[in-house]
Amino acid sequence: MYEVKNFNAKEAKTIIEGKLSRFFGVTGQEATTDQFYKAVVMAVRDILLEKRNKYHQTVKKAKAKRVYYLCMEFLLGRSLKNNVFNLGIEKSLNEALASFGTSLEELYEMEPDAGLGNGGLGRLAACFMDALASGDYPAMGYSIRYEYGLFKQKIVDGWQTELPDIWLPGGEVWLTQRADKTFTVKFDGHIREVWKEGGMQVEYFDYQEIEAVPYDMMISGYGSEAVSVLRLWTAQNKHKFDMRSFSQGDYMRSMQADNEAELISKVLYPSDNHFEGKSLRLKQQYFLVSASLQNILSEHLHRYGTLDTLPDMAAIHINDTHPALAVPELMRILLDDNYFEWDTAWNITTSTLAYTNHTVLAEALETWAEDLVSRRLPRIHGILKEINRRFCDDLWKRFPGDWNKISRMSILSHNTVRMANLSIVGSHSVNGVSELHSEIIKSSIFRDFYEYTPEKFTNVTNGIAHRRWLNQSNPELCALLNDCIGEGYAKDASRLAEFAKFDRDESVLKRIGEIKRIKKEQFAEYAKKKQGIEIDPNTVFDVQAKRMHEYKRQLLNALHIISCYNALRDDPNLDVLPKTYIFGAKAAAGYDMAKQIMKLICFLAEDIRRNPDPRIREKLNVVYMENYNVTMSEALMPASEISEQISLAGKEASGTGNMKFMINGALTIGTLDGANVEMAERVGEDNIFIFGLKADEVDEVWRNGYNSSSYYNHDAELRRIVESLIVGFNGCSFAEIANYLLRKSPVADPYMCLADYESYTQTHHKMSELYRNDPTEWNRKSLRNIAAAGYFSADRSVRDYAERIWGLKRLDK
Numbered sequence: 001m002y003e004v005k006n007f008n009a010k011e012a013k014t015i016i017e018g019k020l021s022r023f024f025g026v027t028g029q030e031a032t033t034d035q036f037y038k039a040v041v042m043a044v045r046d047i048l049l050e051k052r053n054k055y056h057q058t059v060k061k062a063k064a065k066r067v068y069y070l071c072m073e074f075l076l077g078r079s080l081k082n083n084v085f086n087l088g089i090e091k092s093l094n095e096a097l098a099s100f101g102t103s104l105e106e107l108y109e110m111e112p113d114a115g116l117g118n119g120g121l122g123r124l125a126a127c128f129m130d131a132l133a134s135g136d137y138p139a140m141g142y143s144i145r146y147e148y149g150l151f152k153q154k155i156v157d158g159w160q161t162e163l164p165d166i167w168l169p170g171g172e173v174w175l176t177q178r179a180d181k182t183f184t185v186k187f188d189g190h191i192r193e194v195w196k197e198g199g200m201q202v203e204y205f206d207y208q209e210i211e212a213v214p215y216d217m218m219i220s221g222y223g224s225e226a227v228s229v230l231r232l233w234t235a236q237n238k239h240k241f242d243m244r245s246f247s248q249g250d251y252m253r254s255m256q257a258d259n260e261a262e263l264i265s266k267v268l269y270p271s272d273n274h275f276e277g278k279s280l281r282l283k284q285q286y287f288l289v290s291a292s293l294q295n296i297l298s299e300h301l302h303r304y305g306t307l308d309t310l311p312d313m314a315a316i317h318i319n320d321t322h323p324a325l326a327v328p329e330l331m332r333i334l335l336d337d338n339y340f341e342w343d344t345a346w347n348i349t350t351s352t353l354a355y356t357n358h359t360v361l362a363e364a365l366e367t368w369a370e371d372l373v374s375r376r377l378p379r380i381h382g383i384l385k386e387i388n389r390r391f392c393d394d395l396w397k398r399f400p401g402d403w404n405k406i407s408r409m410s411i412l413s414h415n416t417v418r419m420a421n422l423s424i425v426g427s428h429s430v431n432g433v434s435e436l437h438s439e440i441i442k443s444s445i446f447r448d449f450y451e452y453t454p455e456k457f458t459n460v461t462n463g464i465a466h467r468r469w470l471n472q473s474n475p476e477l478c479a480l481l482n483d484c485i486g487e488g489y490a491k492d493a494s495r496l497a498e499f500a501k502f503d504r505d506e507s508v509l510k511r512i513g514e515i516k517r518i519k520k521e522q523f524a525e526y527a528k529k530k531q532g533i534e535i536d537p538n539t540v541f542d543v544q545a546k547r548m549h550e551y552k553r554q555l556l557n558a559l560h561i562i563s564c565y566n567a568l569r570d571d572p573n574l575d576v577l578p579k580t581y582i583f584g585a586k587a588a589a590g591y592d593m594a595k596q597i598m599k600l601i602c603f604l605a606e607d608i609r610r611n612p613d614p615r616i617r618e619k620l621n622v623v624y625m626e627n628y629n630v631t632m633s634e635a636l637m638p639a640s641e642i643s644e645q646i647s648l649a650g651k652e653a654s655g656t657g658n659m660k661f662m663i664n665g666a667l668t669i670g671t672l673d674g675a676n677v678e679m680a681e682r683v684g685e686d687n688i689f690i691f692g693l694k695a696d697e698v699d700e701v702w703r704n705g706y707n708s709s710s711y712y713n714h715d716a717e718l719r720r721i722v723e724s725l726i727v728g729f730n731g732c733s734f735a736e737i738a739n740y741l742l743r744k745s746p747v748a749d750p751y752m753c754l755a756d757y758e759s760y761t762q763t764h765h766k767m768s769e770l771y772r773n774d775p776t777e778w779n780r781k782s783l784r785n786i787a788a789a790g791y792f793s794a795d796r797s798v799r800d801y802a803e804r805i806w807g808l809k810r811l812d813k
């Protein structure tokens with residue numbers, strides 16, 4: 001294991017003073033907190049660089065295979081705490097900082113979140129970078145250095161508005177420009193086929209050139225030798241500044257090319273599970289893929305002198321279909337730049353690439369308009385046509401005459417390019433992200449492909465960076481764990497299982513309750529400071545935190561709260577368990593229904609807050625946390641007692657928030673969807689609260705024609721809730737939502753809130769009863785959840801990928 005040498009408090013102090021003086025011209029007495037933050041980051045970066053260089057030598061010497069993880073999103077959050085923890089330099093730094101009258105805790109607050117992602121897919125990629133380094137796997141992530149990450153959410157009168165997320169001031173200290181690794185990416189222009197000595201060659205002319213300049217970020221492993229590198233590309237105009245226009249006084253024109261080029265890495269698309277065929281997004285995807293592949297291949301060539309061995313030395317991962325142009329781009333580089341024969345090039349391509357699917361929602365599946373692709377990327381379009389021609393020939397041989405099947409599987413169809421089909425055809429491995437999800441893709445969206453090449457399909461259940469979500473976010477719980485089972489679980493999460501032995505130890509169970517209470521108080525303070533909102537830590541914290549989406553059913557949660565509110569309005573003396581329902585969620589900017597649901601929750605919250613009867617307010621509180629992000633999540637997960645994982649079964653590919661709540665001891669109320677299924681298997685069904693239709697039942701109800709009104713007609717409680725929606729909250733009617741649940745067309749209640757309502761409320765009642773009547777048993781279940789959460793560590797996920805998909809070995813010697 002790598003140890004940071006000579007980094008005691010005295011040495012740390014000298015280094016920090018050196019940075020302060022050289023970069024800011026101040027002494028430790030004069031420096032601001034922001035200057036301390038930057039000085040410490042620079043010191044940590046130096047350590048990371050040294051560790052990385054050493055590891056790099058080891059990888060080189062061992063001629064080890066590497067993984068390259070291509071992803072449009074990395075939702076990193078903050079980095080300082082994670083790196084300090086993983087490098088084990090917390091104590092020295094804190095001692096050094098104390099002598100200046102500051103502390104790491106104070107500096108952590110100076111760091112903006114790097115919000116270069118929307119939700120689950122992006123956070124998973126970030127967790128994987130950490131786990132890869134901790135598992136001593138040689139890994140590099142590739143993405144775009146968006147100038148603006150996911151928008152900052154402001155809620156005005158219940159309505160979400162989006163403000164730019166300015167993260168670079170404060171975030172840029174983590175980035176090292178690598179101008180020496182700049183590549184050129186070409187767009188537009190035309191193709192001409194010409195006969196040359198070696199045969200027919202393709203000439204590409206009149207193209208536009210964009211420069212891809214990389215910025216590297218380093219992520220240290222924990223208790224390991226490795227450092228992962230995340231390389232983020234920035235787009236620049238290759239032909240800097242149009243001097244002629246400028247000197248002719250046409251300033252605007254001289255800037256135009258710069259602006260157009262820079263637009264590519266300007267902003268992250270704030271959309272999650274919804275595809276929009278925007279030209280700029282296509283350009284972003286190709287920009288990422290082309291720069292990354294040029295980089296990977298030129299380094300491979302430099303190292304080994306041939307590209308024949310690429311599949312032996314490199315695994316390139318396509319994270320969802322967003323980087324699927326890696327398939328034709330890799331072919332292009334092999335064919336046009338390195339003169340490979342088609343079949344050899346195809347063999348190398350498919351042996352190197354692997355693809356993970358992260359969603360089954362039809363509206364998320366990317367299909368680009370073929371004429372857009374042919375205009376922006378004419379050479380790539382030509383290669384796509386040839387890939388498809390050969391693929392359809394193969395299909396014709398396997399399924400002669402089955403035109404329907406062939407047209408379903410075709411990559412090009414009805415003037416669109418189907419990115420999922422392309423990803424499957426161009427990869428040697430296709431996986432889903434939970435057992436259920438991996439089964440669903442085989443039997444539904446990718447069924448034809450599964451029947452064609454069953455050996456490609458596999459599952460890797462998602463996992464979380466448990467050191468971030470447990471060790472760093474919940475030191476109080478870790479102190480208890482350390483007392484009971486030692487500290488080994490930080491390195492090996494499966495050792496959390498040893499905690500189960502304490503499930504009859506009253507003092508341990510009591511401490512679990514006390515720790516939860518402390519985390520709730522801390523969160524209440526945080527909410528007060530952030531949003532001026534009062535939360536009573538004596539109430540149960542019931543939390544739903546994730547992107548706002550119909551399929552995740554925040555609306556189902558709201559319907560249940562409305563019913564509780566109605567009951568309390570009928571009888572304010574009702575003897576119920578006092579609860580605070582906490583929501584955190586951003587909606588895609590153009591997603592109206594999601595914004596309507598958000599508004600309902602905010603207005604409901606306000607209505608309750610303004611209720612004149614304190615007996616109601618004491619028992620029911622609803623809080624909508626503004627601008628939910630990674631850092632807020634780190635404060636929220638440890639404070640949660642009930643975790644809402646209530647998507648319509650079959651729709652949530654995995655979920656990873658569910659795992660973060662679980663490892664912090666929250667009890668889950670959830671459907672048998674995504675990874676909830678495996679959580680239930682591991683923790684035992686007595687320790688999780690499962691409700692609602694199962695995935696196959698959902699399909700069946702759907703096949704027989706789902707009729708939400710039948711539930712409405714048979715359930716007086718539901719009728720009362722819908723009535724309340726129409727009457728409204730805080731002076732605003734939500735008749736539109738009532739209509740959405742019951743309308744004639746388009747289909748009413750598309751995510752079946754009404755079908756699952758009864759089972760959901762009953763399960764809530766069961767949980768409340770348990771909490772009130774048997775707090776010890778509640779804590780026991782909490783303990784069992786913590787003990788069973790080890791499997792859901794990203795360390796285990798990346799090990800699965802490494803062994804079963806990438807063919808990587810860990811390099812810890």
Ligand code: 26W
Pocket residue numbers: 118119120121122124271272273274275276320358359364365366433462652653654655656674
């Ligand atoms: C093209 C628009 C778009 C953007 C993002 C479509 C789809 C996406 C992502 C694939 C959506 C996403 O984040 N999916 C989530 O991935 C997580 C990690 O595997 C899973 O845990 C979640 O269940 C899944 O919704």
